[in-house]
Amino acid sequence: MSGLGNLLQSLGSGGFDGDRGPGYQAKGSSARRLNGVCLLMVGAALLALLGADLQIYTVDPWQELSRIALGVLQPGWDDPPTLLQALAHTVAFALLAVALAVPLGLLLAMSFHWLPVRVLCAAVRSVHELFWGLIFMQLFGLSATTGLLAILVPFTGVFAKVFAEIFDQQSPEPAQTMPPSIGALKRYTYTLIPQSWPALLSYTRYRFECALRSSAILGFIGLPTLGFHLETAFKQGQYSEAGALLWVFLLMIATIRFWLRPLLLPVYLLAAVWLLPETVGFSNGGSLWRFVSVDIWPSALRQGDWGALLVWLQMMLGKQVWPGLVQTLLLTQIAVVLSGVVVLICYPFASRALAGPVMRWPGRFLLLVLRSTPEMVMAYVLLLLCGPSGLPVVLALGLHNGGLIAFLVANASDAEHRNPLNRPDDPKGLKRYAYVETPRRFPAMLAFLFYRWEVILRESAIMGILGVATLGFYIDSAFEEIRYDRAFLLIVVTALLNILVDSLSRRLRRLAHADADFGKPTRNTSINCR
Amino acid sequence: MSESTVDSAILFQLTHQSLSYGGQKGNHPVLDDISLTIRRGEKVALLGPSGAGKSTLINLLYQQQPQCSALQPQGGGLVDLLSVYHNIFIGGLDRVGSLAALWNLLRPLPTQRDAIAELVKVLGLEEKLWQSVDRLSGGQRQRVAIGRALFRRQPVYLGDEPVSSLDPLQAQTLLEHLLLQHETAVISLHNRQLALDHFDRIVVLREGRLCCDCAVGELSSAQLDEFYQQESSPVAEPSAPSDDGWVIRTS
Numbered sequence: 014m015s016g017l018g019n020l021l022q023s024l025g026s027g028g029f030d031g032d033r034g035p036g037y038q039a040k041g042s043s044a045r046r047l048n049g050v051c052l053l054m055v056g057a058a059l060l061a062l063l064g065a066d067l068q069i070y071t072v073d074p075w076q077e078l079s080r081i082a083l084g085v086l087q088p089g090w091d092d093p094p095t096l097l098q099a100l101a102h103t104v105a106f107a108l109l110a111v112a113l114a115v116p117l118g119l120l121l122a123m124s125f126h127w128l129p130v131r132v133l134c135a136a137v138r139s140v141h142e143l144f145w146g147l148i149f150m151q152l153f154g155l156s157a158t159t160g161l162l163a164i165l166v167p168f169t170g171v172f173a174k175v176f177a178e179i180f181d182q183q184s185p186e187p188a189q190t191m192p193p194s195i196g197a198l199k200r201y202t203y204t205l206i207p208q209s210w211p212a213l214l215s216y217t218r219y220r221f222e223c224a225l226r227s228s229a230i231l232g233f234i235g236l237p238t239l240g241f242h243l244e245t246a247f248k249q250g251q252y253s254e255a256g257a258l259l260w261v262f263l264l265m266i267a268t269i270r271f272w273l274r275p276l277l278l279p280v281y282l283l284a285a286v287w288l289l290p291e292t293v294g295f296s297n298g299g300s301l302w303r304f305v306s307v308d309i310w311p312s313a314l315r316q317g318d319w320g321a322l323l324v325w326l327q328m329m330l331g332k333q334v335w336p337g338l339v340q341t342l343l344l345t346q347i348a349v350v351l352s353g354v355v356v357l358i359c360y361p362f363a364s365r366a367l368a369g370p371v372m373r374w375p376g377r378f379l380l381l382v383l384r385s386t387p388e389m390v391m392a393y394v395l396l397l398l399c400g401p402s403g404l405p406v407v408l409a410l411g412l413h414n415g416g417l418i419a420f421l422v423a424n425a426s427d428a429e430h431r432n433p434l435n436r437p438d439d440p441k442g443l444k445r446y447a448y449v450e451t452p453r454r455f456p457a458m459l460a461f462l463f464y465r466w467e468v469i470l471r472e473s474a475i476m477g478i479l480g481v482a483t484l485g486f487y488i489d490s491a492f493e494e495i496r497y498d499r500a501f502l503l504i505v506v507t508a509l510l511n512i513l514v515d516s517l518s519r520r521l522r523r524l525a526h527a528d529a530d531f532g533k534p535t536r537n538t539s540i541n542c543r
Numbered sequence: 544m545s546e547s548t549v550d551s552a553i554l555f556q557l558t559h560q561s562l563s564y565g566g567q568k569g570n571h572p573v574l575d576d577i578s579l580t581i582r583r584g585e586k587v588a589l590l591g592p593s594g595a596g597k598s599t600l601i602n603l604l605y606q607q608q609p610q611c612s613a614l615q616p617q618g619g620g621l622v623d624l625l626s627v628y629h630n631i632f633i634g635g636l637d638r639v640g641s642l643a644a645l646w647n648l649l650r651p652l653p654t655q656r657d658a659i660a661e662l663v664k665v666l667g668l669e670e671k672l673w674q675s676v677d678r679l680s681g682g683q684r685q686r687v688a689i690g691r692a693l694f695r696r697q698p699v700y701l702g703d704e705p706v707s708s709l710d711p712l713q714a715q716t717l718l719e720h721l722l723l724q725h726e727t728a729v730i731s732l733h734n735r736q737l738a739l740d741h742f743d744r745i746v747v748l749r750e751g752r753l754c755c756d757c758a759v760g761e762l763s764s765a766q767l768d769e770f771y772q773q774e775s776s777p778v779a780e781p782s783a784p785s786d787d788g789w790v791i792r793t794s
Contacts, residue, residue, distance in 0.1 A: 186620035190691055192637035193609040199636050199644045207624040 047456065050521055058350035065343040066482065067407065070400025078398055084252025088260050095242070100261060102160075103238040105285035106231065107224035110164035112282055115217055117165075118172025123201050125177035138170030139511035141475045142227040143389075144485075144504055146234050147492050151308075152301055157289040160236045164227050168220065175216055183208045219541040221273070222266055226387040229262060233389060233478065237290055243390060247397060259386065266385040309501035329499060334506050337477070337484035341510070344403045344473045344483060348410035349466055355415020356422060356458055359383075361446050363423035365430050373423070380423065383416025392476050401480040409476075410469050418461040421542060422454050429453075461542045463518040470514050474507050484510075554699060554727055555581040555604045562599060573599045575751040581729060583698075586722055588738035589731040591748035592771055597731040600748065601703050604729055613695035613725070615702040619688030623677035627668055630676050630687050631659050634694035659694065665720060666690050667713070681708040689717055693724055700725035707733060715741075735767045 146163035153159045187204040232240025246255040313321035361367035362376030395405030477485025491500035562574040666686040685708045706714035747755035
């Protein structure tokens, strides 16, 4: 709403700035820049609407929807032990993976100035957990190792990058007062790590929540977590069971801070090791080597037949890479803008200043549901309703990411509630929304969206597993047909695309000055959306 | 370092040094054509109004002798989450191995604990030894920063307004202690009387320029005041040279 207002204003103000004083120009230009970036994003999304496949295929989605809604309202589960076991597996994978990824990420973050480390981290984090799952599945089967590594590997890359960013934000002064010739380990353990401890902790907590979601959706490729039962229940039309699973999952995420106590962590970790599925799935070195050296390379390349390789590449590019790439990008662009719209619509209902101290709670609950439900699950449900087009993907990504960012925006607004910035004669209601809150939150919101862009891209690629024609669809089919060479090429393309979007988003953030505009408290929360 | 064996060896030397931060608002020089030589054993007070370039100069000097200098930057460089003990211990990190340093985070090493317990008596922080420094007042934090510099146990001390938040008595005692513990010292101050009483050489900076460099005997406090008072006329804002609140005005 107000985003559109800003845009119109940016269009209108374009020609007039010359007449005003230099002071006005300097002031007006930062808003104009922000709006220009917005306009760019919205324009690209509108263009994407033309090319994306957003058809509704099902004849009567409303009947199915009402049955699902009924199931969510009347959850029921006949077999509590199975449910508990799935829950335990979900937590165990997430907990162990994060417990291993944090120290590894910390070590990598300490050597992040080294280019090979940065490249390695960018590479492992640009591939989605589910794709890692599919890869490790070929090596270790449906096993604990697969589940653990699928989360551990990409999360290590993410931790390394974000921890390094957190370290960069710390004051260099303490390090100057140290003896100059001590090693990096002492330097980090006595200055940078304690300096940034609260931020490291808060980000790890947020990432654990992400790991729970990842662990749950690993069930979609067959691991024994909540997602597995969820998919089965939905497939069989047992919506009350599906409802029960969803409620249990939401409850688990909403209560993390109550059950995940630092003192209990060793107990949980031991329990997690004990609870892992028994199939450990060791792969002997031979098959790993074969996978890396033979399976993932096209046979034409291995035989040195350049003509055939060219034909193979041409076929892949024309029939899979290009169409998959285009659909992925189109859906991503629409989803990013839709997320922004969802934020602008939703956050006022969860903020104290706009919804009031009591009435914000239903809004907060809605946002919690939106941010806690894995986007894959949301897309899966919507897919049952609308059929396999881009529409469910866009909706699911827009709702999930919009909910997540709206939650952060509402929190930032609440944090400033008792601030001297607020005046008793500030406008109320819609006017306050349009003139006070939204303009104040806008730069931070944009920064969140840009950070999320990369994630949305990864997610819309992975949604292909559900049957939508993004890159993931072709990757999933390649794995199914045991054509690892194709899968490898497609995954590499997806990863490169991700790295590209990441650097583009960084540039746009800088162009919009979105990072510079918010102060310290928001900067700390901004890490909790990556 | 090699010259340091020679008596009255030169420790720091700047010749026509200029430095400016390439900000957006023009290239305003922070340091402008500074030539300065400091020998072993000298106690130099660095005076001048806020923003004259004192901090920059001290950092520049530190870069010339990082190995044998204990630096105390204006903010103190404390690590909020760590206790007073650990914050002081950081100054001596080079004297213990990596594993011992890690262990010391969990359980204080006995020898270090004794040494630092002695040190905090001088600082008047005995009661606060195990408190994290984010709970301390500005003056207490500054004393922790002094503690870290002392625990570095170096012959040279470079302090950037190291006693600005302390009460006059404490400031005097700790300044004396710092000067006693270090063979050479360069300390920036706002308190002119302290400078005249405890140092043997005074350097005054104004707008990045060296406008006075002489032995204490050649200066009176009235002369020193002039360097500050001239400043208020060209600048539009009535910027007080002392934002520390308690500075003793000798005029």
